[in-house]
Amino acid sequence: xxxxxxxxxxxxxxxxxxxxxxxxxxxxxxxxxxxxxxxxxxxxxxxxxxxxxxxxxxxxxxxxxxxxxxxxxxxxxxxxxxxxxxxxxxxxxxxxxxxxxxxxxxxxxxxxxxxxxxxxxxxxxxxxxxxxxxxxxxxxxxxxxxxxxxxxxxxxxxxxxxxxxxxxxxxxxxxxxxxxxxxxxxxxxxxxxxxxxxxxxxxxxxxxxxxxxxxxxxxxxxxxxxxxxxxxxxxxxxxxxxx
Amino acid sequence: xxxxxxxxxxxxxxxxxxxxxxxxxxxxxxxxxxxxxxxxxxxxxxxxxxxxxxxxxxxxxxxxxxxxxxxxxxxxxxxxxxxxxxxxxxxxxxxxxxxxxxxxxxxxxxxxxxxxxxxxxxxxxxxxxxxxxxxxxxxxxxxxxxxxxxxxxxxxxxxxxxxxxxxxxxxxxxxxxxxxxxxxxxxxxxxxxxxxxxxxxxxxxxxxxxxxxxxxxxxxxxxxxxxxxxxxxxxxxxxxxxxxxxxxxxxxxxxxxxxxxxxxxxxxxxxxxxxxx
Numbered sequence: 001x002x003x004x005x006x007x008x009x010x011x012x013x014x015x016x017x018x019x020x021x022x023x024x025x026x027x028x029x030x031x032x033x034x035x036x037x038x039x040x041x042x043x044x045x046x047x048x049x050x051x052x053x054x055x056x057x058x059x060x061x062x063x064x065x066x067x068x069x070x071x072x073x074x075x076x077x078x079x080x081x082x083x084x085x086x087x088x089x090x091x092x093x094x095x096x097x098x099x100x101x102x103x104x105x106x107x108x109x110x111x112x113x114x115x116x117x118x119x120x121x122x123x124x125x126x127x128x129x130x131x132x133x134x135x136x137x138x139x140x141x142x143x144x145x146x147x148x149x150x151x152x153x154x155x156x157x158x159x160x161x162x163x164x165x166x167x168x169x170x171x172x173x174x175x176x177x178x179x180x181x182x183x184x185x186x187x188x189x190x191x192x193x194x195x196x197x198x199x200x201x202x203x204x205x206x207x208x209x210x211x212x213x214x215x216x217x218x219x220x221x222x223x224x225x226x227x228x229x230x231x232x233x234x235x236x237x238x239x240x241x242x243x
Numbered sequence: 244x245x246x247x248x249x250x251x252x253x254x255x256x257x258x259x260x261x262x263x264x265x266x267x268x269x270x271x272x273x274x275x276x277x278x279x280x281x282x283x284x285x286x287x288x289x290x291x292x293x294x295x296x297x298x299x300x301x302x303x304x305x306x307x308x309x310x311x312x313x314x315x316x317x318x319x320x321x322x323x324x325x326x327x328x329x330x331x332x333x334x335x336x337x338x339x340x341x342x343x344x345x346x347x348x349x350x351x352x353x354x355x356x357x358x359x360x361x362x363x364x365x366x367x368x369x370x371x372x373x374x375x376x377x378x379x380x381x382x383x384x385x386x387x388x389x390x391x392x393x394x395x396x397x398x399x400x401x402x403x404x405x406x407x408x409x410x411x412x413x414x415x416x417x418x419x420x421x422x423x424x425x426x427x428x429x430x431x432x433x434x435x436x437x438x439x440x441x442x443x444x445x446x447x448x449x450x451x452x453x454x455x456x457x458x459x460x461x462x463x464x465x466x467x468x469x470x471x472x473x474x475x476x477x478x479x480x481x482x483x484x485x486x487x488x489x490x491x492x493x494x495x496x497x498x499x500x501x502x503x504x505x506x507x508x509x510x511x512x513x514x515x516x517x518x519x520x
Contacts, residue, residue: 129369
């Protein structure tokens with residue numbers, strides 16, 4: 001078998017790969033968090049009594065779920081600067097473009113996830129909070145949101161992992177992330193297996209960390225007086241193997 | 244369980260209990276005047292009128308679907324009404340202007356709801372908060388109390404409903420009877436002028452009904468004004484000062500327990516009482 005362990009190890013421990021991984025993680029986190037906020041706003045708009053707001057939310061989800069992510073990415077990077085000269089400046093980096101495109105796209109999916117979370121909450125919850133004399137904002141922040149968060153953790157964690165992998169699409173707009181470095185290395189050395197394997201290991205490790213974070217988060221939202229000492233991340237990591 | 248410490252303790256609940264002499268004692272504390280409510284073409288309340296005097300316990304009986312719960316929600320300002328008015332201490336609440344009054348915006352309704360406590364059939368405790376957290380929320384969010392103050396007051400109140408040892412438990416870890424007592428404590432700490440109970444024991448296992456009724460009886464003894472929608476005939480006989488019978492969105496009978504159960508005037512009341520006995 002033609003697999004050079006030294007090349008593989010060199011790739012795995014190289015600065016460029018680590019740099020690419022950090023870029024991929026950073027892009028994943030900022031894009032996904034932005035998408036959660038967009039999704040929350042869209043979901044609330046969708047549930048509002050205002051027909052115009054509902055229409056805007058529906059249209060957003062319709063458009064950005066329909067168009068392939070890669071098309072949106074290329075559009076933001078190539079077409080937007082054509083339309084708006086202000087974006088031809090240096091500050092409009094490929095990272096910024098990827099952030100914008102991926103969060104707009106993912107926001108459409110998050111809107112549906114948050115909406116399902118809102119629908120999952122018993123109507124008696126809002127009734128009880130309103131009966132206490134709580135204002136709408138207070139009801140939303142203290143009663144609705146904490147319960148929505150718990151419901152949407154598993155599907156959102158899924159989206160997080162998907163987002164990490166979608167960031168590799170940003171290699172198409174020459175963002176220096178993990179896959180870009182992999183392909184650059186391959187084009188020089190023609191060692192496919194070693195570099196792809198190294199990249200795969202990186203993705204595996206990053207996703208594992210995300211999963212541990214998810215497990216920890218789910219425990220925090222267990223709503224049980226028994227969880228006491230199990231809230232620590234280390235314990236959650238250990239518990240993951242048993243799942 | 245609560246004989247040593249009263250549920251309604253001005254020292255515990257703050258100083259807002261003091262009433263100006265002009266409004267106290269004159270006319271009913273809570274009054275429904277010709278309340279009408281419809282869902283689509285279905286007329287649920289067809290002109291409901293009654294008053295609750297200060298310190299009164301009004302039991303509301305009637306078959307399911309007679310509009311009892313809807314009426315309670317209208318009184319709690321949780322549902323807009325299509326006609327009539329709700330008066331609290333003689334003041335019309337829930338709307339602005341006269342002639343063709345407009346329903347107040349939700350923020351202002353919230354302010355008026357602080358004086359009205361509500362207990363629900365299915366408890367509706369907040370599952371993400373402990374028993375203590377449930378009772379604290381209104382204090383911190385609505386009454387503007389500090390966390391420390393609120394925890395102190397909420398803890399005391401939970402002790403008074405017999406749950407001093409359960410403050411750190413989440414609703415899912417409590418029995419139905421305990422959950423409902425937390426719900427009563429949650430409403431009581433807000434120091435409401437009137438408490439509305441919507442079938443508070445209907446969702447409970449039979450053996451848990453007693454502990455909830457005991458708290459309610461204690462509350463009545465201490466002079467809380469209450470409107471209780473219930474199927475507990477025994478409770479109505481023992482505790483209520485007035486009993487109302489509702490049927491098809493109307494009040495068909497309104498009397499003292501002795502009159503109501505001894506010699507009901509209306510045929511529909513007689514048939515209902517025969518059916519539930």
